[in-house]
Each structure stands twice: as C-alpha cells, then as structure tokens.
Amino acid sequence: MFRLDELVARLGGEVCGDASVEVRRVATLDQAESGDLAFVANRRYFSRLHSSAASAVIVGLDARALLDGRSGILTADPYLYFARVAQLFNPPPAVRPGVHLLAVVSCSLPSTVEVGAGASIDEGAEIGEDVIIGPGSHIGRGTRIGRGTRLAANVTIQHDCVVGENCIIHSGAVIGADGFGFAREKDGRWVKIPQVGRVVIGNEVEIGANTTIDRGALDDTVIGNGCKLDNQVQIAHNVRIGENTAIAGCVGIAGSTTIGARCMIGGQAGIIGHLLICDDVVVSAGTLVSKSLTRPGVYTANLPLQPHADWVRNFAHLRHLDTLVVRVRALESELENQNHKGGPDDRKLG
Structure with a gap:
C-alpha cells in the first residue's frame, strides 16, 4: 500500500484532494475498485471518470477541474506516471541464488546467480552478479551476460555473444543462431557461408518471446542500449539497431540494415536488407520498407481495410x-x- 503523498515524494507530480488516501494497485477506470489507483491518459475517457470506483486517479495537469473533489495525482504525462507506479506495485521477483541440482554448469559463477532446472552453461561463459538463468535455458561457450539480466525459461544464447546489464529475455528467444548466408553454385546447389560474427546486446534491453537475433556473418549484429523488442521479431545477420528503438511483434528485418536511435517499428512491418534508417523514424504497422529513410518522420506503405x-x-x-x-x-x-x-x-x- 502507498499513500498518494508517498507516491508523489518518490515519483513527482502533485496531489489533488486527500493526500492520505492509500492505494494498493493500478487499474483501469472501468475495472477499478476501492483501494485502486486508475489513470486517464486520453481525453476521450474523461466521461468515465466520475463513474469509476477508484480511490484516486492519475490525470494530466489540464484535468484538475475534472477531478471535482476526487483525490488524485496531477502529472504532465499520466501514462508514463502509471507505468512507474505499476513498477512500484509489481517489482520483479527477487533473485534466489543457487544452482539447481538438474542444471549443468561448466564455468564459475558468482554466488548471487540463480540457475534453474535443466539449464546449461558452457565453459568460458562469464555471468555477472544477480543474473537469473531460467529453467531449460542454454548459455554457449564464451558468452558474457551482464549484472542483473534475467532469462526466462528456455532461452538460448549461442557461443561468444554479449548481453548487457539489466536486460530481460523472454521464453523461446534465440540469440546468436546462424544468419541466412549462402552462395549458389551454377547447378543451383547452395554453399553455406560460416557465420563467424557475434550478437552484441546493450544494457536495459528487453527481448520478447520467440524472437530471434542472428549472429553476424563477419561483423557483429548489434542491439543498442534501451531497445525493446516484442514477441516473434526476426533480426537478421549484421543488423544494427540504435538506442531506445522499439519494435513491435512479427517485424522482420533483413540482413545488414542499420536502424537509428529512438525509432518505432509497427507490428508486421518488413524491412529489406542493406538499408539505412535514420534516427527518430516511425514505421506504421504492416509497412514494407524497401528503400533507405534519411529524414525523421512517420512512414506508411499499406492499404486501408475495405470490403x-x-x-x-x-x-x-x-x-x-x-x-x-x-x-x-x-x-x-x-x-x-x-x-x-x-x-x-x-x-x-x-
């Protein structure tokens, strides 16, 4: 439980109404009950404010009058404030140090590391303090994982890859599989090109379930600090993604494309290989990007739904x-x- 004035002391904002009101969780306006903290980030939902049973509401600075005696918190960005409050109410599970009896570990580990049942860690791996290796996960030889990173069950990180600090990698993700590299004989047969690069992932990166990031063919595949990748994203060899870029589900990025910082790529977008996308680009869902984008802005290339x-x-x-x-x-x-x-x-x- 937190009092409103305690939340403001931690996160900023301004209390409106009774600062001693206690809240135990965040909820939507429609589903909130007594003891809940709701939020309104869009003006179209202001009409639901008065019928909500929430004990307090997070609203924008321009919505003070709409509270009409109700307790709440005023802030410049209600949605961002909601996210930070939700983190307070729902901290990640604490690390439970130790190696499960059914795990196979072939390297030394700090005493603060948690390794789940059926996990395997090859020789030469370097694991930082407070890392969690989930059940059934595999860490290849020579791989480095930074402090505080958490791997869910059944994550695979192949040999010689690098994962930064405080990352979250969800179940089924595969980091460092071979890129799709082949040369063709005159008779049509394919000759595999060894993929000898790495995957290098920065700090504070989150990688969704069943997402795949291929290792580089010669150079590295690089994911910058703060990037957020949704479920079932495919990132091919030698792709480079700048800091704080977010990529929604089912996006496919072909090899050797460079994406800048602070970009947002909508779901099911496709980006062909060897392109350059500059910083601060937004690609709409379902868009096929077939040429480089050298100016910031919003880009869309799909047909609207019709009968x-x-x-x-x-x-x-x-x-x-x-x-x-x-x-x-x-x-x-x-x-x-x-x-x-x-x-x-x-x-x-x-």
Whole structure:
C-alpha cells in the first residue's frame, strides 16, 4: 500500500484532494475498485471518470477541474506516471541464488546467480552478479551476460555473444543462431557461408518471446542500449539497431540494415536488407520498407481495410493503371502539339 503523498515524494507530480488516501494497485477506470489507483491518459475517457470506483486517479495537469473533489495525482504525462507506479506495485521477483541440482554448469559463477532446472552453461561463459538463468535455458561457450539480466525459461544464447546489464529475455528467444548466408553454385546447389560474427546486446534491453537475433556473418549484429523488442521479431545477420528503438511483434528485418536511435517499428512491418534508417523514424504497422529513410518522420506503405468487393473492384482498376498512364501521356502530347501549331479554335478566332 502507498499513500498518494508517498507516491508523489518518490515519483513527482502533485496531489489533488486527500493526500492520505492509500492505494494498493493500478487499474483501469472501468475495472477499478476501492483501494485502486486508475489513470486517464486520453481525453476521450474523461466521461468515465466520475463513474469509476477508484480511490484516486492519475490525470494530466489540464484535468484538475475534472477531478471535482476526487483525490488524485496531477502529472504532465499520466501514462508514463502509471507505468512507474505499476513498477512500484509489481517489482520483479527477487533473485534466489543457487544452482539447481538438474542444471549443468561448466564455468564459475558468482554466488548471487540463480540457475534453474535443466539449464546449461558452457565453459568460458562469464555471468555477472544477480543474473537469473531460467529453467531449460542454454548459455554457449564464451558468452558474457551482464549484472542483473534475467532469462526466462528456455532461452538460448549461442557461443561468444554479449548481453548487457539489466536486460530481460523472454521464453523461446534465440540469440546468436546462424544468419541466412549462402552462395549458389551454377547447378543451383547452395554453399553455406560460416557465420563467424557475434550478437552484441546493450544494457536495459528487453527481448520478447520467440524472437530471434542472428549472429553476424563477419561483423557483429548489434542491439543498442534501451531497445525493446516484442514477441516473434526476426533480426537478421549484421543488423544494427540504435538506442531506445522499439519494435513491435512479427517485424522482420533483413540482413545488414542499420536502424537509428529512438525509432518505432509497427507490428508486421518488413524491412529489406542493406538499408539505412535514420534516427527518430516511425514505421506504421504492416509497412514494407524497401528503400533507405534519411529524414525523421512517420512512414506508411499499406492499404486501408475495405470490403472485399471494393478491394476487387479497385484492384481491377489498378491492374490497368500502366495502360492508363500511357494513354494519358499520349493525350497530353497530342494536346501540346495542337497548342504549339494552333488548333481549330485558334483559327476561328483569327
């Protein structure tokens, strides 16, 4: 339980109403009960404020009058404040130091490390203080993992990779598998190119479930500090991602593409290889990025949803677009020639 004035003392903001009100968790406006702290980050939900049973509400600085006697916290960014309060109410589980009897460890570990059942750590690995290696996870030889990083169950980090401090890697993630590198014989057979680079992950990175990050072919694949990767993201060999970039689920990034800092990539977007995306770019969900983006901004390249019959009709027109362009150009050329020579209307006026 926290009093409102205790939260403000820790996180900032301004108490409105009774500062001694105690709250035990955060909740939505609709689901909140007595003892809950709700939040309103969007003006469209202000109408639900008065019917909420929450004991207190986090609102923006411009919504003071809407509290109308209700206790709350005023802040410049209610959603960010909610996130920080939620962290206070829901701290991560404490590390339980020790190596499970069913784990296989072939290197020395600090006494503060937790290793779950069925986990394996190869020789030459370097594991920092307060690291958690979840059940069934595997750490390859020569891999380094920084202080405070947490691996959920069944995470695989292949040999010689580097993971920074205070990272979170969720179940099923595979870090450092071979990149998709092959040369082709004249008869069509494929020759595998050994992938000898590493994956280097910075500090404070979160990697979602079943996400895969391939090791570099020659150079490293690099994920910058503070990046957040959703579930089922595919990052190919030699990709470089700048600090604090966020990538939503099912995004695929082809090899040797560089993405800048503070970018946001929407779900199911695809980015082809060998591109450069500058800092502060937003790519909308479902967009295929097929050329480099050298200016910050929002980029979208997908079709809006429409009824099937409309889509069929519109696509039928699209199929004839090239022919239409040729006809329009021919008509423009003919009109230009008539204007240059003087058409029938010009002769009549003469």
